[in-house]
Amino acid sequence: MTHRPRRATTTLALASVLTVSVASGCSLFESDPDPSDPAKALAAGLAKGDLAGVPLSGSTPAGASTFVTDAYEGMGGLKPAVTMTSVTRDEGADTAKATLRATWDVAKTGQDWTYDTTASMTLVDGAWQVAWSPSLVAPQLQADETLRLSRTWPKRADIVDALGQPIVTEREVTVVGIDKTRVSGAQAAASAKALAGILDIDPDAFAKKVATAGAKAFVPGLTLRRTDPALTRNVARIDAVDGALRQPELRQLGPTRTWAAPVLGTVAEATAEQVKDSKGVLAAGDDVGQNGLQYRYDGQLRGTPGLAVQAVTTGADGSVVDRREVFAEASKDGTPLELSLDQKAQTAAEAALAEQTERPTALVAVRVSTGEVLAAAVGPGANGSTLALAGKNPPGSTFKIISSLALVRQGATAQTPLSCTPTLTVNGRRFGNYTGYPTAKLGQIPLQTALAYSCNTAFISQYRKVSQDQLISAAQSLGVGEKLDLPFTGFLGSVPPTDDVVEHAASFIGQGRVEASPLTMALVVASVMKGETVRPTLVESAPALPAPATPLTPAEAAVLKQEMRAVVTEGSGKVLAQVGVQYAKTGTAEFGTTNPPRTHAWMVAGTGDIAVAAYNEEGESGTTDAAPFIIDFLKRYEG
Template identity: 30%
Template sequence: MTNRGRRRLPRGTRAVRGARTRRRQGASLAVCAALVASLTTGCWAEPSAMPAVRDFLIAWQVGNYEAAAGRTVGIDKRQVEDALSRVRQQLDAASLRLSLGTQVKGSDVDQIVKKGDEADARFTVKIDLGENGQPWEYPGLMHLRRIGGKWKVVWSPSIVHTKLKPGQRLAVVTEVPKRAPITDTQGRSVLQAVDAFMVGVYPGQLADPQKTLDLLAKQTKIDGGRRLDAERLLGRVQSAPPQEFLPLLTLQVPTHSKLIQRLNRVPGIRFQAVKAPIAPAYAPELIGGLGPATADRLQQVGAPYQPGDTIGVSGIQLLQQRRLAGTPTVRVVAQDETGENTEELRSWPGQDPQAVRTTLDPGFQRRADFALNGLTYPASMVAVRPSTGEVLAVSNHGTNGQNLAFEGHYPPGLTFGIVSAEALFSQAGMNQSTKTTCPGKVTVGNQTFVNKARPDGPFSTHFATSCKTTLAQLGSKLDAQTLVKEAGQLGLGQNWGLMVPAFTGSVPTPADEGEKAAAMVGEGKVEVSPLAMALVAAAAQNGTWKPPYVLSDIPKTVQAPAPQNLRPESISSLKKLLGRNAKFGNARGARVSGDVVGVAALATYQRDGATRTVSWFVGSIGDRAFAIAVEGRVNTPQLAARFLTGTARGAG
């Protein structure tokens, strides 16, 4: 794909044009003084061509094109003014600096060579095409003639660049490589081609470029008011080859149908229908989307991207923008108005895009999406592979674009019993058969817990019947720091080094016995995400907590924590506890086969002044662990059964 127009080189973030203009003026005045000093040395004998060369270069550099043209002969002065003023425009340059003399093969050559009434002056041009990088530097040559005793610059386009011919202009051509795909664990793209329009202009056909781009920016309100930067777009359009289509937006149909209709009324805007692989086939909240490079988005992705580009705006598409998009090849060319005769003056090679491979398994992903389909509440689900930490499926339903499967903040309720039980088994000498009580009401510290009273019996029975009072009382067997430490052993509150945003959970150290009892039953200040609980289930199944990963071929920027080996005795008891729960307890609706283990729970909490409810299922089967969270009262074991079977079994 070739996208022609001004593009900054990959040298860092570029400032807005207004600030850049002020810097140009200040820098030009400072350099002007230096230039005068350098040009007035040498003590040339009269009559010298030096003053004419000096005045022409200084006037050109500081933007006094009328004064520069006044030092020339050969064509109408206004044509010279126009030609000089367009150099910065045609390159969308941040700055232009001129100095007398050049170097050839590292040796100084004569600055001015005079022969009678004719002279040649060598100079150097430095043009900054993008801040924070080396400028484009090249040698220049001008011819002078003494007329009526005064030296004049004989105007020629070759003064701008030695290869520029009459009728030609400078232009910046950007060759944008095809964006690389995001793939699943089998190496197949997770993106699907959809109908879209490339919205752009033919720069040479715009009657009033400023008006067109102002209207484009005004009409283009994206994601809550973000707009394109009209002034920076103008620089891009002015530097583009005038005869070629310059794309400025890619808009998906029918998602942006209303915007497309509004832009159709903007004079000079043109549309090209395309079929573009820009929409995620699944897990859109994780994969992310593509969109226009608005000013604030450009601050995130930096150079060499600019207004008019289609870039990643969310999810992996944004986080891995540079890898997926690569960087463009930029060429400065001299060309006539038809574009047929083009000569390259300088080029900067780009970098090829690279695919990003995820650990998502399309089979498990379909099942996860199916499990949540049709719910009337926001819901999210994660499936992981306990033996490796791979994330196999990420599903969000009704979450308004939020990846709550990774980033949700919920109280875990009695699913946190997996953590509490592991701590009791490893630190308090308990097992699933330890005798416990389940009163209907118990007060610990300043916290009161209520549930249906059950007869005394083994811990596994009270766990299976969701006895909150049992766990609340058993908190006395653990000190606060031990509970928090055991939660950390299961990854809660740790930095996973996941490379995509995720909430790893929060288990603050309880301040008193009441807070500790609340933490034991997954209430109070304890918060988790579905991914965090899926990893807890994975550790209970595997015996080792392993950090999750969803990008399988990207070097980590943050070191992931080491796997945490849990005590074999506590894991053995934990597996029996969860197995009995799936067979006889609150998770039995998910027991589609004998090796399903898990726990279901309902937790209520206060948020934004309202009482809310989250329904959980956390469990595993073989080398697959998963967690489901639904923001409402639903039968989560039935949802788990839908996921495990891939059918509507038990979904009534």
């Protein structure tokens, strides 16, 4: 070691410590190399994770670089920004200290992990050497520790009803799978196939999944609610399979597997594509909404993850022996999503359709006074589709409520006579009434009777008096056909413009290219009952939807109510009187290419403050194939 004589200058006599400015670029002593140079090299090396070229004592650059690489490995690809902020040297000494500032961009919120470390340097044979220490990487980091960044999501917020009662919340489930720490090789494959048979899942696919999983992995086969009969009746069989494990967990679920499932949506582990598209928000293993409201409001429900940087000690087998937290940012809870769904109403609607396994069915109930969607259910035959709120099918004769409004706007009243003939030909297309139409109601009949008994030809006969644009306007006044930005997956119907006379004629009876969902037709009934256009509300926090260009007036609604009342008192909706229905309309709509054509069956109804629409993918009439759903629903809900 070289010893320098003390320089007894007046300036140095006044101070025991001198500081080198980062920007100075000069040495404390003219004959000595500048200690800021190795300090800057150290800062650059730590930022790159490579200390090659940094003069070290206590370790080689290669050994120190290996430690840094290992230390950074658990930081998710991140590396720090490191700068030298100052260098100090004792008067006349061959030692110096450098202060480094490291900043890790670990948080999207701007709360970075920032810390200072101190590097000790010694002048050896005219060159400065940095004393290697793991604490140069992070304060108090030990030689057997590495850094690990972890994120912790808060509990996903619930989806709740208008009373604040949970609809979707954490519920107990059991994940059934194969634990490969207990079984391996050919036995693992055999166990996987045996368990798949019990769970009724694809045995070959599950066996392949087990085979490709890690040697210590738990491989899930199926997740079941704790009370699911498929679990409770098979516990003994599951436990008898070598390596089978029942793992209890909490999952965000609705009241039952089918309860408003197409509306609520599901939550599952993010796909690789979702992780990529999130631009750093999501990571592998994070749960995310996959469809429905869980998808649309995923950001609100999942909240903001907390994060922690830990100094971790691992054993020879890679298991964590010890850990300590060196930085943390708290998670922020998500905000519950409040829906208008009434739990009693939705449960009643689900029950009313529970036996409909052969074909798609749906039922929607709306509160007349507010437009709140109280129930939106599909039967098992709908296979979890969005039919209730977003179905697109011709509404058939339920559309005659809209045609009636268009006629009222041309001066008609409930007593205005229309010609109801057995058939009517428009530009070569022959239209007729439904099979079984009462012959006593043919001839000149009031508009009210035409609606009550659903005479097709009476309405189609008005195709010259009412234009397609006037039908479109009437539809919009009853909440149908406008393209609004709904805060949920829904369809408000469509009445396309047309210059085709036959298509225009077909529009009067809800065919041609006219489409609607059960939600659409429930809103039509609600608007008539309220005397003004009713907009749907499902997500309570969503902004109000705009009014139509030509709103429905109370006077117009009064005529429509009179007509729809007649449907119940004398017409095709008399079957609904038993459950207190005041207003109704039946409907069938032809579809397909068979002869005779198949028909969709509709029934819409209103009682008290409730408007209901029921749909059956195929049925002979609304009276026989849709009305029973409404009767069952109202008995369960209001009984």
